[in-house]
Amino acid sequence: MIKLDLLTSLYVFMLAGFIGFEFIRRITPLLHTPLMSLTNALDAIAVVGAILLAGEHKSAFTTALGVIAIVAATSNAVGGFLITDRMLRMFKASGTKKS
Amino acid sequence: MNIVPGAASVTEFTYLIATALFILSLKWMSSPVTARRGVRAGEIGMALAIAGTLLSHDIVDYKWVVIALVLGSIIGVPLGLVQMTAVPQRTALSHAFGALCVTLVGTAEFYLRAPAVPRFMMAVLSLEVILGALTFSGSLMAAGKLQEVLPQRPITYKGQNVVNLSLLAVAVAVAVALVVHPEMVKLFPVIVAIPLIFGVLMIVPIGGADMPTVISLLNSYAGLSAAAMGFVLDSKLLIIAGALDGASGFILSVNMSKAMNRSFSNVLFGAFGQEQVSGAAQTEARPVRSATAEEAAAILGAANKVVIVPGYGMAVAQAQHKVRELYDALTKRGIDVKFGIHPVAGRMPGHMNVLLAEADIPYDKLLDMDVVNGDFPQTDVALVIGANDVTNPAARNETGSPIYGMPILDVDKARMVMVIKRGMSPGFAGIDNPLYYLDRTLMLFGDAKGFVGDIVRELGGTHH
Numbered sequence A: 001m002i003k004l005d006l007l008t009s010l011y012v013f014m015l016a017g018f019i020g021f022e023f024i025r026r027i028t029p030l031l032h033t034p035l036m037s038l039t040n041a042l043d044a045i046a047v048v049g050a051i052l053l054a055g056e057h058k059s060a061f062t063t064a065l066g067v068i069a070i071v072a073a074t075s076n077a078v079g080g081f082l083i084t085d086r087m088l089r090m091f092k093a094s095g096t097k098k099s
Numbered sequence B: 001m002n003i004v005p006g007a008a009s010v011t012e013f014t015y016l017i018a019t020a021l022f023i024l025s026l027k028w029m030s031s032p033v034t035a036r037r038g039v040r041a042g043e044i045g046m047a048l049a050i051a052g053t054l055l056s057h058d059i060v061d062y063k064w065v066v067i068a069l070v071l072g073s074i075i076g077v078p079l080g081l082v083q084m085t086a087v088p089q090r091t092a093l094s095h096a097f098g099a100l101c102v103t104l105v106g107t108a109e110f111y112l113r114a115p116a117v118p119r120f121m122m123a124v125l126s127l128e129v130i131l132g133a134l135t136f137s138g139s140l141m142a143a144g145k146l147q148e149v150l151p152q153r154p155i156t157y158k159g160q161n162v163v164n165l166s167l168l169a170v171a172v173a174v175a176v177a178l179v180v181h182p183e184m185v186k187l188f189p190v191i192v193a194i195p196l197i198f199g200v201l202m203i204v205p206i207g208g209a210d211m212p213t214v215i216s217l218l219n220s221y222a223g224l225s226a227a228a229m230g231f232v233l234d235s236k237l238l239i240i241a242g243a244l245d246g247a248s249g250f251i252l253s254v255n256m257s258k259a260m261n262r263s264f265s266n267v268l269f270g271a272f273g274q275e276q277v278s279g280a281a282q283t284e285a286r287p288v289r290s291a292t293a294e295e296a297a298a299i300l301g302a303a304n305k306v307v308i309v310p311g312y313g314m315a316v317a318q319a320q321h322k323v324r325e326l327y328d329a330l331t332k333r334g335i336d337v338k339f340g341i342h343p344v345a346g347r348m349p350g351h352m353n354v355l356l357a358e359a360d361i362p363y364d365k366l367l368d369m370d371v372v373n374g375d376f377p378q379t380d381v382a383l384v385i386g387a388n389d390v391t392n393p394a395a396r397n398e399t400g401s402p403i404y405g406m407p408i409l410d411v412d413k414a415r416m417v418m419v420i421k422r423g424m425s426p427g428f429a430g431i432d433n434p435l436y437y438l439d440r441t442l443m444l445f446g447d448a449k450g451f452v453g454d455i456v457r458e459l460g461g462t463h464h
Helices: A004-025 A029-056 A060-090 B007-028 B035-054 B063-080 B084-113 B119-146 B160-180 B185-203 B208-233 B236-259 B264-269 B279-283 B293-301 B312-316 B320-332 B351-358 B369-373 B448-461
Strands: B305-310 B336-341 B366-368 B381-385 B416-421 B441-445
Touching (some): A004 B007, A004 B208, A029 B007, A029 B063, A029 B084, A029 B208, A029 B236, A029 B351, A060 B063, B063 B084, B084 B119, B084 B351, B119 B185, B293 B448, B312 B351, B366 B369
Parallel strands (some): B305 B336
16 A cells, blocks of 8 residues: 555656646757756755755764765756856847847 | 644745745746746755755754765866866766765665665665666766767677666566565665666667767656655655656657657667668769868858858867857848757757857857748758758658658758868768758868858958
C-alpha cells in the first residue's frame, strides 16, 4: 500500500509536470540556452536536502557526503543564476541603435 | 498537522514561497523582456529556501554546512563567468554537479534508513541513484567532449548497444532485488557503480551534432533524479523543482530530436557516424563555383535582403563579432539583414542565439527556422557561415540520405547562396551537400572569421 503522503507527493509531481510543460512550451527558442541554465540553477534547490543531511551529523560518512553535495549544488546555484543573468543581459531588441 | 508557530513551520513557509517564486521564474522566462525578472525570482526563492533550511531544528552542527556553502559559492562564481563559447560544456558540467548532489544524498539516505527501507521508498531511491549516477558520469563525458579534452568523434564498436543495455538491465534488476529485499545492503553500491559506467559508455558513441539532444536529455534526467530525491525526503519543493527541470529538459530533447528527424533511441543508440559510408565517394569530381571576398562583398552590397545562417563553424572560429561587423556594414547601406537559426545549430539548444546576442545583434533579427523559411524565396543572398547539414537539400528530396526528412533551412530557395567553408570536406556526418554544386551557389573558401573580416573590409573600401 502506498502511504497517503506519498500519494500526495505523486499528485504534486504530476501537477508540477503539467505546469512545467505548459510554461516551457511557450518559451521562445531564442532563450533555450538561458532556460537550461536557469532550470539547472533552480534544480540546485536539492541543496536543502544536502544541508539537512550534513547538519544532522548522524555519521561521519553521511556528513561527508552531505558536505560534498552542498558544494556541488551551491556552485550550481551561484554559477547558474550568474551566467543566466549574464546571457539575458545581452539580449537586446533593435530600436535603441537606430539614429 | 501541527500549526504551532515555530522554526519548523517557518521553514515550511519559506519552501512554499520559494515554490511560487520558482514557478513565476519559469513563467517570466517566456520573453526576453521579463526574463531577467525570472532570474531574480529564482534567486530570491533559492535564498529564502536555504535560509529557511538553516533555521531548521534538525541541524545540530553548522560548521561544515557553512564551510560547504562558502566553498560552493567560491567555485560557482568562475563557473558563472565562463566565456559564452564555453556555455555548452559549462551546462554539461552543471548537470554533472546537480546529479552528483542528488546521488550523494540518495546514497546517504539509503545507509541512514537501511535495512528497513519501505518498498516505495526503496524504488524511488533506486531511481534517484541510478538516474543521478548515469547523469553524473554521462554529463562529465559530454563536458569533456565539448571542451575537447576527450575525442569528439563518436566511438562505436560491434555489440555496443547490447553491452550498454545489458548493463542498464543489470542495474535495474539489482534495484528490483533491493526493493524486494532491502536488507541486502551490500547490493546497494552496485546500483551506483553500474550506472556510473553506463553513463560513460552512453556518451562514447555520441558525436558533436547530437550534443544538443544529449545535453537536453541529461538535463531531463538531472531534473527527474532531483524529483525522486524529493519523494525520498518528502520535500514538495524539491519534487516541484525537479519536475519543472525534468519537463524542461524533456521538451527541449523532443524539440531537438524533431529538428533532426530522429527518435531519442536513434540519437542514443544509433551513432551518426556509422550509418553512411555511401555519400562521400562521389564528391571529388563535381565542379563548384568559388569566389573571393571582393566578389562576395560586391554581391552582398548590391542585395536588398540578406539572410545569414550561422552554424557551429561560426562558434569554433569565434566569428560572431566579425559577423556583427558585417551586419553593421550591410545595415548601414540600407540592406535588410536577418539571421536564420536552426534549432540544432551549435552544440546546445539556443547556442547560436546566445553567441549572436553576445555580439550585440538585436534579438528580433534572430529568426527561427519556421519563420525564416518563408523568407528565403524573397531573399537575395543567403550567407551560410559554418553550417552544413542543417542546410542540406538532400534532407528534402533524397530518400536514401541519412538525413532525409530532417527539417532544414531552405537556403537553396534564395536567389543566391554563399557558403563560407574551410574546404570541400563533407561535414560532421560525412554527408555530401548538393547545395554546394548548385549554379547559384558560390563557395567562399577560408576561415569563417578571416573571410567575414575580409568581406567587411571590402564593403568598407567601396563605401563612398
